[in-house]
Amino acid sequence: MIGERIRYFRKMKNITQKQLAEGICAISYLSKIESGTAAAGEEVIRLLCERLELSDETLDEGYDGDLLKKMDPFKLAVKNKQFSEAEKMNESLKEAIQKSQSQQVHMKYDIYLFGLYVFSGKTEQSQFLLEKIQKYPELLQDRPHLRFDYYYFLSIYYYLQEQFQQAIVCNENMILLFNLPEVTEGEKGRIYYNQALACTSIYQYFQSILFTQKALEFFRREFDNESSLKSLILLGINHRRVHNYRESERFLKRSLQLSQKLKDDHSTSIIYHNLGYLYSSMNQTEEALQNFQAALDSNGILDHELLSTYYLIAKEYMNLGNKQEARRWCDQALSKLKTVPIDEYYYHIRVLDLEIEQVENSQYEELLLKAISYFEREQLYQYVTECSEKLANFYFKNTKYKKASEYYRLANNARKNIN
Numbered sequence: 001m002i003g004e005r006i007r008y009f010r011k012m013k014n015i016t017q018k019q020l021a022e023g024i025c026a027i028s029y030l031s032k033i034e035s036g037t038a039a040a041g042e043e044v045i046r047l048l049c050e051r052l053e054l055s056d057e058t059l060d061e062g063y064d065g066d067l068l069k070k071m072d073p074f075k076l077a078v079k080n081k082q083f084s085e086a087e088k089m090n091e092s093l094k095e096a097i098q099k100s101q102s103q104q105v106h107m108k109y110d111i112y113l114f115g116l117y118v119f120s121g122k123t124e125q126s127q128f129l130l131e132k133i134q135k136y137p138e139l140l141q142d143r144p145h146l147r148f149d150y151y152y153f154l155s156i157y158y159y160l161q162e163q164f165q166q167a168i169v170c171n172e173n174m175i176l177l178f179n180l181p182e183v184t185e186g187e188k189g190r191i192y193y194n195q196a197l198a199c200t201s202i203y204q205y206f207q208s209i210l211f212t213q214k215a216l217e218f219f220r221r222e223f224d225n226e227s228s229l230k231s232l233i234l235l236g237i238n239h240r241r242v243h244n245y246r247e248s249e250r251f252l253k254r255s256l257q258l259s260q261k262l263k264d265d266h267s268t269s270i271i272y273h274n275l276g277y278l279y280s281s282m283n284q285t286e287e288a289l290q291n292f293q294a295a296l297d298s299n300g301i302l303d304h305e306l307l308s309t310y311y312l313i314a315k316e317y318m319n320l321g322n323k324q325e326a327r328r329w330c331d332q333a334l335s336k337l338k339t340v341p342i343d344e345y346y347y348h349i350r351v352l353d354l355e356i357e358q359v360e361n362s363q364y365e366e367l368l369l370k371a372i373s374y375f376e377r378e379q380l381y382q383y384v385t386e387c388s389e390k391l392a393n394f395y396f397k398n399t400k401y402k403k404a405s406e407y408y409r410l411a412n413n414a415r416k417n418i419n
Contacts, residue, residue, distance in 0.1 A: 002045060002142070004102060007034040009052050020051055067096055067105050071112065078115045079149070086116050107136045108146060115153035118160070126157055145182045148174055152187075155194060164201045171195040186227075189218030193231060203379060205238045212238070229258045229267055233274070240278050248278050265300030272298060273309055280316055288316055307336045311349050318356060326356050344380070347371035351387070360394055368394070372410070384414035 010020050021030040024047045025040075032038035033048075040048075049055075074093060077086035090113065097109045114129040133140075133150065140147045155170035174191050177183065192215035199208035216231040236252035239245075252275050259267040276291035292313045295301055301309070314329035333349045351371060354364050368391040375383040392407035 002040070003034045003036050005104065006045075006048055006052070009054055010034075013052060015052070020048060024048060024051070067100055067102075068108065070096070071105075071108055075108075075112045075149075078112045078119070081119055083116065083120060090116065103136065107133070107140070110136075111146060111150045111153065114157075115149070118153050118157045121160075123161075130154070130157065144177055145180055148177045148180060148183060151177075152191070155191075155198075159194065159198055159201075162201070164198045167198045168195060168202075171198065184222075185218050186222045186224060189215045189222065189224065189227060191215075192218065193227065193234075196231075196234060200234070200238060205241045209235060209238050209242070225258060225262055226264075229255055229262065229264065232258065233267065233271060236271070236278075237274055240274070240281060243281075245278060245282050249275075252278065265298055266302070267300070269295045269298035269301040269305065273301075273305060273312075276309070277312060280312065285316055285320060289313065292316070303336065303340045304342060307333060307340045307342060307345050307349075310336060311345060311352065314349075314352060314356075318352065323356055326352075330356055343374060344378070344383075347374060347387075348383075351390070360397070365391065365394060376414075379417075381414040381417040385411045388414060 006020075010017070017027050017030050017034075021027045024030075025033075025044055029038060029040075030048075033040045033044075070093065074086060074089040077083075077089060093109065097105060100106065110129055110133050114126060114133060117126040117129060140150060151170045151174045155167045155174070158164070158167035158170060171191055171194055175195075178188055192211045196208040196211035196215060199205075199211060212231050212234050216228060216235070219227040219231060232251050232255035236248050236250075236255060239248035239251060252271055256268065256271045256275070259271055272291045272295035276288045276295060279285075279288035279291060292309055295309050296306070310329050310333035314326045314333060317323075317326040317329060330349065330353055333345070334353060337346060337349055347367070347370070350367055351364075354360070354367065368387050371387045372384055372391065375381075375387060388407045388411035392404045392411060395401070395404035395407065
């Protein structure tokens with residue numbers, strides 16, 4: 001509390017309450033301010049600080065100074081994601097923090113410990129500390145640099161909890177604090193990139209593109225090639241999603257050059273996969289299959305990415321009418337699905353499996369109905385459209401014209417929600 005800090009500096013400067021209060025406020029009022037039983041107006045605080053010859057910065061850094069300074073390495077370790085170092089520092093800080101009577105000390109410690117828990121994936125501990133930190137609104141309001149770091153950790157917390165709208169609000173609050181001298185160019189880039197990811201997660205692809213472009217500008221200034229690479233990939237993916245195919249190709253090819261320069265095998269596999277997806281969207285089958293194969297040949301591809309790539313290759317061969325190759329790749333996808341059970345790909349692959357075998361019966365109908373319901377819940381309208389059209393065609397072939405009309409209409413409505 002502000003009163004605690006005023007009392008601390010008054011005693012440090014050997015000034016009595018009478019001397020400090022003279023001409024500013026009553027001694028009894030100053031006593032209540034220092035004890036926290038009365039809230040002082042901004043003008044009173046300003047005059048008291050002037051008499052104590054204190055700036056806002058001195059007020060923050062000098063109070064309980066030794067302990068606050070000891071927390072600075074802990075703060076840096078957390079922000080730089082040096083988790084093992086941060087854990088060691090935390091062990092040595094715990095006892096001293098518990099002995100401190102300063103809310104300022106406890107708040108600062110709680111915020112960076114919250115960050116450590118968020119980055120370490122300790123959800124329950126993060127939730128407990130968040131509830132505690134939210135009891136410090138006045139102290140946070142007075143410390144914009146600390147508030148900035150708090151919003152940063154909180155945005156990551158919300159993103160990991162899939163509360164994307166809340167993450168977006170936190171990022172917006174940080175953007176309003178970009179004028180703080182403590183905020184680096186790299187941090188600005190990371191915040192814009194995180195905002196882009198959150199927008200992508202709620203299908204705001206055009207907004208995501210704008211934020212990613214801003215992030216890329218900051219990463220370039222910092223010569224941060226790894227972060228620049230992530231930004232280029234995201235730009236390539238989102239331009240494809242909004243059907244800006246040439247822009248998508250341009251960004252993906254630029255990202256491929258950078259990933260190969262950095263010898264980043266995992267990113268290279270992602271880029272080849274997305275180039276394959278892009279060329280498939282452009283009906284360039286040969287180029288699509290070449291890039292999907294390049295993704296498989298790279299050393300960095302992960303299991304869930306294999307599942308997606310197997311499915312897309314099978315789908316491409318099915319579009320070519322090559323059922324033998326479609327069957328081979330679909331079988332690989334089905335096998336991988338047993339160890340990587342992803343709901344979205346379960347429906348994609350199971351529908352394709354029945355189509356390869358030309359099974360269009362009640363089993364096919366039931367699967368499509370479940371797929372449509374799932375994709376609607378997930379707001380994946382592209383796939384709602386695709387599955388609804390397949391189901392409508394199924395009903396039309398079976399002379400169920402009323403049902404066919406219902407699902408053609410559903411497909412058209414879902415198409416309006418795409419992008």
